[in-house]
Amino acid sequence: MEHSTHTHHAGAHDDHHHHEELGFWQKYIFSTDHKVIGIQYGITSLLFLLFGFSLMMVMRWQLAYPGSPIPLVGGLLEKIMGPLASGGVMSSDLYNMFGAMHGTIMVFLGIVPLAFAAFGNYVVPLQIGAPDMAFPRINMASYWVYFLGGVVMLVSFIIPGGPAQAGWTSYSPLASIIPTNGQLYWVIGMVFLITSSLLGAVNFLATIIQLRAPGMTWMRLPFFVWAQFVTGFLLLLAFPPLEAAALMQFMDKGLGTSFFLPTGLMVSGKMAAISGGGSPLLWQHLFWFLAHPEVYVLVLPAMGIVAEVITNNIRKPLWGYKALVYSVLTLGFLSFIVWAHHMYLTGMGTAISTFFQTTTIIISIPSVIILTVLFISLWGGSIRFNTQMLFCLAFLVMFGIGGLTGLPLGFSYADLFLHDTYYVIAHFHYLVAPGTIFALYAGIYYWFPKMTGRMMSDFWGKVHFWTSLIFMNLIFQPMFAQGMAGMLRRMYDGAVNYSAATAANAGVNGVLSEAIIYSNRTISMAAWMLALAQIPFIINVFWSIKNGRKAGSDNPWDSTTLEWQAPTPPPHGNFAVVPVVYRGPYEYSVPGHPRDFSPQNMPEPVSRKA
Amino acid sequence: MDIPYTTTPREDTGLYNAKVGIWLFLASEVMLFGALFSSYILLRVGAAPGTWPHGLLNVPLGTINTLVLICSSVTVVLGWASLKMNRFDRYRIYQTITVLCALLFLCIKSFEYRDKFNHYEIIKKDGTVVDGHLIEKTKDYYIIHPLPKATKKSMESEHPAAHSGAAAANEHATATAAGEHEATGEHAGGAEHVKIMVSDIERAQNYGPWHNTYLAIYFTLTGLHALHVLGGALVILYILVPGAKMWKTDPERYTNRIEISGLFWHFVDLVWIFLFPVLYLL
Numbered sequence A: 001m002e003h004s005t006h007t008h009h010a011g012a013h014d015d016h017h018h019h020e021e022l023g024f025w026q027k028y029i030f031s032t033d034h035k036v037i038g039i040q041y042g043i044t045s046l047l048f049l050l051f052g053f054s055l056m057m058v059m060r061w062q063l064a065y066p067g068s069p070i071p072l073v074g075g076l077l078e079k080i081m082g083p084l085a086s087g088g089v090m091s092s093d094l095y096n097m098f099g100a101m102h103g104t105i106m107v108f109l110g111i112v113p114l115a116f117a118a119f120g121n122y123v124v125p126l127q128i129g130a131p132d133m134a135f136p137r138i139n140m141a142s143y144w145v146y147f148l149g150g151v152v153m154l155v156s157f158i159i160p161g162g163p164a165q166a167g168w169t170s171y172s173p174l175a176s177i178i179p180t181n182g183q184l185y186w187v188i189g190m191v192f193l194i195t196s197s198l199l200g201a202v203n204f205l206a207t208i209i210q211l212r213a214p215g216m217t218w219m220r221l222p223f224f225v226w227a228q229f230v231t232g233f234l235l236l237l238a239f240p241p242l243e244a245a246a247l248m249q250f251m252d253k254g255l256g257t258s259f260f261l262p263t264g265l266m267v268s269g270k271m272a273a274i275s276g277g278g279s280p281l282l283w284q285h286l287f288w289f290l291a292h293p294e295v296y297v298l299v300l301p302a303m304g305i306v307a308e309v310i311t312n313n314i315r316k317p318l319w320g321y322k323a324l325v326y327s328v329l330t331l332g333f334l335s336f337i338v339w340a341h342h343m344y345l346t347g348m349g350t351a352i353s354t355f356f357q358t359t360t361i362i363i364s365i366p367s368v369i370i371l372t373v374l375f376i377s378l379w380g381g382s383i384r385f386n387t388q389m390l391f392c393l394a395f396l397v398m399f400g401i402g403g404l405t406g407l408p409l410g411f412s413y414a415d416l417f418l419h420d421t422y423y424v425i426a427h428f429h430y431l432v433a434p435g436t437i438f439a440l441y442a443g444i445y446y447w448f449p450k451m452t453g454r455m456m457s458d459f460w461g462k463v464h465f466w467t468s469l470i471f472m473n474l475i476f477q478p479m480f481a482q483g484m485a486g487m488l489r490r491m492y493d494g495a496v497n498y499s500a501a502t503a504a505n506a507g508v509n510g511v512l513s514e515a516i517i518y519s520n521r522t523i524s525m526a527a528w529m530l531a532l533a534q535i536p537f538i539i540n541v542f543w544s545i546k547n548g549r550k551a552g553s554d555n556p557w558d559s560t561t562l563e564w565q566a567p568t569p570p571p572h573g574n575f576a577v578v579p580v581v582y583r584g585p586y587e588y589s590v591p592g593h594p595r596d597f598s599p600q601n602m603p604e605p606v607s608r609k610a
Numbered sequence B: 001m002d003i004p005y006t007t008t009p010r011e012d013t014g015l016y017n018a019k020v021g022i023w024l025f026l027a028s029e030v031m032l033f034g035a036l037f038s039s040y041i042l043l044r045v046g047a048a049p050g051t052w053p054h055g056l057l058n059v060p061l062g063t064i065n066t067l068v069l070i071c072s073s074v075t076v077v078l079g080w081a082s083l084k085m086n087r088f089d090r091y092r093i094y095q096t097i098t099v100l101c102a103l104l105f106l107c108i109k110s111f112e113y114r115d116k117f118n119h120y121e122i123i124k125k126d127g128t129v130v131d132g133h134l135i136e137k138t139k140d141y142y143i144i145h146p147l148p149k150a151t152k153k154s155m156e157s158e159h160p161a162a163h164s165g166a167a168a169a170n171e172h173a174t175a176t177a178a179g180e181h182e183a184t185g186e187h188a189g190g191a192e193h194v195k196i197m198v199s200d201i202e203r204a205q206n207y208g209p210w211h212n213t214y215l216a217i218y219f220t221l222t223g224l225h226a227l228h229v230l231g232g233a234l235v236i237l238y239i240l241v242p243g244a245k246m247w248k249t250d251p252e253r254y255t256n257r258i259e260i261s262g263l264f265w266h267f268v269d270l271v272w273i274f275l276f277p278v279l280y281l282l
Helices: A002-014 A024-029 A034-064 A074-088 A092-127 A136-155 A182-210 A223-254 A280-314 A321-337 A350-378 A387-404 A412-418 A422-452 A458-484 A514-533 A535-547 B017-046 B059-084 B088-118 B160-164 B171-187 B213-240 B242-249 B251-281
Strands: B119-124 B128-137 B141-146 B194-197 B201-206
Touching: A034 A092, A034 A136, A034 A422, A034 A514, A074 A092, A092 A136, A092 A182, A092 A223, A092 A280, A092 A422, A136 A182, A182 A223, A182 B017, A223 A280, A223 A321, A223 B017, A223 B213, A280 A321, A280 A350, A280 A387, A280 A422, A280 B017, A321 A350, A350 A387, A350 A412, A387 A422, A387 A458, A422 A458, A422 A535, A458 A514, A458 A535, A514 A535, B017 B213, B017 B251, B059 B088, B059 B251, B088 B119, B088 B128, B088 B201, B088 B213, B088 B251, B119 B141, B128 B194, B213 B242, B213 B251, B242 B251
Parallel strands: none
Antiparallel strands: B119 B128, B119 B201, B128 B141, B141 B194
């Protein structure tokens, strides 16, 4: 909140055309301005990302040094979580809780709100030349419902018994039979978050469909808007089934129904007092029907940001804009029919597995087209290697690694071995951590001057980039090896029990070598170093708000899209005059034009007409 | 700052903003109910043969409710059409009927719910099952009005849990139960009440959502639908009474509001049109 206050002081004075003076609360807290809401989303979700990362840093201690007291935060944990962390040692229950909440917070409270809601809110209306979102008050409601969902999730940490501990996937029956109430909080929090996404998605889609400026035809939309458009549909249509599933899990837990609880379920050696007849597979289907499109919700906005930043810094048109647009539409559609590739091991049958293998392999085609388009666009460009461009170039490679390592997981035969190992962890973290999060960093460096009128330090940005890149790879690269060696993902002792060094395992086949176990420590070190690597970024953001180099103009990156043609920072209502769009989004270095970039609202120069 | 197309349609899409919004919202509602309907199918297909209950619900009441909702759908359209013809007085009558229909629907629905919560299945320690409506309940005994075909021998397969604990069922309790049955004359016609001592009961459970997966999905689907009916009725009522000032200041926008709430109302009706056969008839 602090941040948004500062940001908008600068703008408050020069927006003369806007007469009604709003009070502090309406302007910065309960604002209906898409830019303020975007910044609110941004700050909240960045804090949640930091929190989710901190949970993992604590878990990494337990993995590296199982059973020894956690330094620095051990005492604090004991104070908050009580017997779950007695003596500052992480108990297995606490490990499960942190694991479940790490996933939940990173996905639903961190990346989705940052990628979709924060960037989407700030940038999309500006890029399409709209004065605001189509439904500003619903937009505000969306943020506050998200905020409430976050509060519920945080409160679950301090209730007796602690938060949910059945993994971020919350598979029933496990999730329903754990006697503590953490799961109820999780489910209620999820209902808030889903409602928030629903409100946001309706708003984004209506805005893009209805509020495009005159001349802004569909094929003149910047690719970022297309990506958000498809993401909006994914959220709109994929989230409701999880809402239904959350409702049913709530009833299983709270009212004693048996939606996901089978007949004959034994809990702690006793027959559970339930009617039975439910289906555990039903939860998995409903969950993954959301959670696979969710993967694309995490990735598409990132691709959008990357396309914007890359074209801006190669100073030439994007190669294959149409291919990009059709690929993203195809990707959106296909993402709805691949969900059961997460369930090869459930015994749902070979025919169904075959179907989902086929669609899973097909969906790699549009993904590859998107990456290829971005790679080819680099060819022959005069590339500016500023911080945001470095992050985007790294995205291409890191995302490529994440995508290619996903192929073996798409085949059920290979997946039998790799399922639930660290290989899977490494695979999807390559997509989301050095993938999506790098793109989000790029977005922050890129749009920061528009939000504040000042530049972030490029030097410290590069320090942030190179250290993050190195440590990200040191974290996730060894995990491929661990996974292929057979190390399972949810072992709270870092698989020490399966180590070849353990006396009980002498002469047993298939135990884990010492190198594999030892890499737990190097990974943990790298994770903590990654945390240190974020300090330059955090300082850079806060320092640059007040002390950064002045942007000098509304368009410091010489960009073509409309957000850079608005005043800086844009006042409430964005454009002084409604912009008229004359051209496509990426007209860089057009021969005969006065400059190497031709903004979308620039009319055709007179000389060429004559 | 004015947001364009809040009232007038945009030329290329032919729609005003709220209409786009409501259609998108309804698309997500389709997915919400679609997921629950899919769950119904999966649970029903997955149920052990012969265990899926039939005929638990009151079909005549369901039919009346269907007609009530269809009627309300008609009056919503007539209300909107009246506004288009500048007849605010008629609009008011039609929308009042709509709201009353919604209320009637909810009353009938709650009556059906109460019936389910009063409907008990009591498994006695001797293995007999009494199934009927609760007349009186104290901490010592239940008085049940059994349904016609209610008293039956419990099937071992159906209630494996029911007997595990009662292996050494005390003689006394069994004797009392037997005595009770003689006293009430086996109530073949179901006309008489049965008194069952709590000490004889292995398990007593009403027909709430916890009773079986059919009732679970029944309560979830109809409960969620009833919430939609309630929400829709409240919105229509709000527009009708405190929101009616807008008719004077901005009639076009006001009419649009009726259209939007009407679209939602039709969707709610449509869900019921699917719910009725799926839950009551099939």
